Amino acid sequence: MTTLRIASLMAAAVLGCAAAYAQTYPAKPIRVIVPFGTGGPADIYARFLGQHMQGPLGQPWVVDARPGAGSIIGTEIVAKSPPDGYTLLVMSNTHTVNESLVSRKPFVLMRDFVAVAPINYSDLLLVVHPSVPAKSVKELVALARKAKGGMNYSSSGTGTPYHMAGELFKALAGVDILHVPHKSSGDARTSVMSGQTEMMLDAITTMLPIAKGGKVRALATSGRTRSAVAPDLPTIAEAGVKGYETTIWIGVMAPAGTPGAIVERLNAEITKVTNRSDVREVWAKQGATPFRMSVAEYEKYLHGDIAKWAKIVKFAGARTDR
Amino acid sequence: MAETFQNLLLGFSVALQPSILVYAFVGCLIGTLVGMMPGLGPLAGISLLLPATFGLNPIIAIVLLSGVYYGAMYGGSTTSILMRIPGEAASVMTCVDGYAMTQNGRAGPALAIAAIGSFIAGTFGVIGLMLLAPTLAEFALRFGPPEYTALLLMGLFILAYMSGGSMLKTLAMAAFGLMLGMIGIDVMSGYTRFSHGLVELGDGVGIVPVAVGLFGVSEILLTAGAPTAPDVQRPKLRDLIPSREEFRLSAGPIARGSLLGFLIGIIPGSAHIISSFVSYGIERRLSKHPERFGQGAIEGVAGPESANNAAASGAFVPMMALGIPTSPVTAVMIAAIMVHGILPGPLLIQQQPELFWGFVASMYVGNVVLLILNLPMVGLFVNLLRIPYSYLYPCILCFCIVGTYSVSNSLMDVWILLAMGAIGYVLRKFGYDLAPVALGLVLAPMLELSLRQSLAMSAGDYAIFVTRPIAAVMFALGAALFVFSLKPLFGKGGDWRASVGLDSEQG
Structure with a gap:
């Protein structure tokens, strides 16, 4: 053998x-x-x-x-x-x-x-604090470009999907926005609701009710197609940042x-x-x-x-x- | 007002349904037991119970979980007072004077005052939640990183009032705690520090194993090392009830603790842990006889216990009014209602009045249940002290290890527990006070993060701390506290510490 x-x-x-x-x-x-x-x-x-x-x-x-x-x-x-x-x-x-x-x-x-x-x-929801004048993704990108790094966004920590979603946005929109990490997504959410930070990409589940309550302004969702829970909102890609797609x-x-x-x-x-x-x-x-x-x-x-x-x-x- | 009353009636009509009442009772009972288990705190308790609530309706789920939450807050004091083992982080301060009272044969009154203080504070907190939730939540939102930094710095200054021993020893212990708090991932950059390649240390050193080790395990070691076994106590029924004097002394601390705890509790972030430390520091400062603290002062039990229960209710304000979690515990509770398709947010109170008002009413019910549950059990608990130490302590050590392990299924936590037990033993032999270590460990990571977030927001400009009104006022207050605490160092004979000498053996 x-x-x-x-x-x-x-x-x-x-x-x-x-x-x-x-x-x-x-x-x-x-x-x-x-x-x-x-x-x-x-x-x-x-x-x-x-x-x-x-x-x-x-x-x-x-x-x-x-x-x-x-x-x-x-x-x-x-x-x-x-x-x-x-x-x-x-x-x-x-x-x-x-x-x-x-x-x-x-x-x-x-x-x-x-x-x-x-x-x-789950899709992410792009929101800004109501004090930020941008009413659409295009206006937000223009605003960020003008501010030249003077704007900031909130995340639940370095290397988390929320951080990466923000970095992807910066890369594809070609703007510089300062990253402010937090200890948890709850803290990050609180921060953008209270206007300590200006914008955030957060899980649509938790952020949508807050946007409906008027504490933040929702601009777009992050998926390839529109979200079933917020069909009125465009996707980020539709709204002007070509090729953007990320989900949790x-x-x-x-x-x-x-x-x-x-x-x-x-x-x-x-x-x-x-x-x-x-x-x-x-x-x-x-x-x-x-x-x-x-x-x-x-x-x-x-x-x-x-x-x-x-x-x-x-x-x-x-x-x-x- | 009439509307609130009507809503409350709606709430009670929900909360007093037999099926919900049963769950409130079960939640409180489980919570009390969880709080008594060394190491197992409210977070572990409700996390373990969370999956069991998936099949229930959302109101029952939230009633059950909140019962566990404040039940654990009540229960945490029991082991602190009787055995010097903090059931959870908020009970660290209760260990100091609560256990001293037990050694003086006053365990019964300490437990009773802790229960009564918790009841008053809990009820006060619910009233605050009911009447002021939306307004307070708006205020709480103004608390950004700069304000948080100021608050935590005030917490640091409180250290000066916390112990009776030498200032040098207190500061040394605080520094030790702050250094422990530096271990783990730096949230801003993502780098790990001082973890020596151990993945488990990446999340930092938890407060639970450190507190249980420093206070509980070291006590067991000290007793074992004593030349003669301490006498087993035989409490009489007469000794169970607080004296009129003890009631009188507790009234002020309970009132102040309730207010302070509630205010700290509504602030987003994890600051509620410091409420019991701050309350202890304030009571000691206000007392005409600060030298009694550490020797079994009932104020040192009444204040912190009320503060931590009021903070627990306060934490529900932003959760219910805005849908944001102020602590890991409320984060799990939000998950519990989200599972049922209810999305917490600013509109929750309007859209789900039954849930909110049922919840509020169930908290009144829960506080009464806990008082009924805890007061008669004082006698039972105190009788645990009759067990000879040679049987009692090995069991407690087992409970400490099992409880600590079960929090995050981590053996590393058990090693930290044992190491801290040994360190605590040595430090207490040398007369060091241990509470500042716990406070330092809690404060360090929060203070660092909020300081650096503030500076990130202002692009490195320190002016952000003085241009924002709330932060500026708090910094001024903190500075005043600091100067005040320095005064005895320079004034002659004015330092009560000098008249006390080294009373830190109790620490």
Whole structure:
């Protein structure tokens, strides 16, 4: 028997096992690590997903919030977990931004994880304090150009999606606006409501009621298409900043080496949930839209997103070594 | 006024429905237990309970969670007074005089006054929320980074009034706390500092493991190191009720604590933690016998406990009136109602009157429930002290470790807890006061961030601190406080510290 044959026999045996393994999957509870704070969107949607996944999977979907160090602590736990489909990661664009932003971290996203499925995305809302004279995106850009760096925008911290959305705006509109980071998105929101800072790109869910209450003026939404919850507002791209598109999205990944059959099964089950009309309805109220892709599409999307943010991080000169 | 009354009636008609009443009661009970667990504070409590509220209706969810929130505020004082273990950050100051009272055999009155003070402050806070929410919220919005800087600096000056030991030792401890607060990510630049490559230190050193370690674990070590085991206390029923003198002494601190706590609570940001420190400093300053502080002064329990409960209610003002969270706790509560498709914002009170007024009414109900729950339990809690130390302390140490771990499932926090226990033990052997460490740790990151945000807003111009009226007034007040605290250093014989000598052994 040649070495080659032994190897191929072994490979066949391993593959056979994997297939059998996938058939009995899941045989025990699935631990879903959310590397963000309890009560945040990722946590809430992970639990929401769990409510609908436990039935078809026949096993509990245990959400384990492991916040800290801008998602790195929880993500590292998953990276080091066995690739058996029993430990999953809920991730977001924080992860794709971190790939270029964070110089030292204990994992590489596309090397140590495999794509499973996206869950949903929410648009951002571009708002200004009512004292800012701009009534449209075009006027805002003109104002910022005239101020030559004298205007500022609020974010929930360096390297967060809100910061990156602001930097993307600066890059594409060709203006200079000063970044004022805060400790949380709540603080950042308060700051623009009270006029301490002049503008912000914030999650549409939380900012829209405040805009309706007249505390800030909404100018545009950030998606490729108009938002279902604010159809009167143009997208930023429509309003004059060509090519602008960014959303806050969340998805699921698994440790690299997780059997393909398990990944496909999870993708199918998650897609079934995001396809449900009642789910779509509940999410629509919260400003979130179901996000559906096959495993291969999602993987391609992740690569593209990482490349997109790498450019913006470079433009902004932002970096962190957390 | 009539309209408010009518709305309140609507609120009570919601809050007094049996199903909601049950949840208010359950929330208060869970909150009390969570607050008593060392390390587990209101944030951990409501975060853990949040998923359970997804299936409930939004009014019940918010009633349940707010019950847990102020239940934890009540419960936090129990372990502080009985065992010197701060259940959460706001109870740090209660440890000092509350535990001293326990050692003097006055645990019952301390617990009773803490409960009564919390009740009065909580009720005061709800009345404030009900009558003034929209107006106050507008005012709170004027608090930007420069004003915040001024407020936090005032908090720093309060340090001078906080302890009875030598000024040098107090300042050394404050500096130690401020240095601990420097660890972690610099929010402005995104760089980590002093983390020595440990990812877990990126978010900084948490106040919970430090406070529980410094106060609780060090106490356990000190007792273990004592040549003879301290006598187990056998409290009599007569000793459970505060004396007339104790009631008289507490009235002022409770009133001042309620007002101060509420005002600090409505300011966006996490300043509400400092309300109990500031209240303690003020009471000590106003007292005719400041030397009693640290030795079991009831004012040192009544003031801070009232302040932290009033701040808890105050934090609901911007949340309900504007839809903005003033603290991590209110952020989770906003998430709890958003899950149900209700979006908090400036129009919430008009669009969801049942939610708002039901919530307000349930807070009245909750405060009464907590008083009923806590006063009779004083006797029960005090009896915990009958357990011999050799059984009690190992259990407490276990609870400290489990509680600290469960806050963010982090082993690093447990190591910090144990290290702080050892450091606290050594420092107390040398007669250092530990409360300034806790205050320093809380203040450092907030002060730095708001200072640098202010300067970012003004493009580096320090004039921003004097051209804004609120900030300017607060800076002037702070400067006056500072000069005043220096006076005894130069005046001859005027320093009450000199007449006290080293009373910091209690610290």
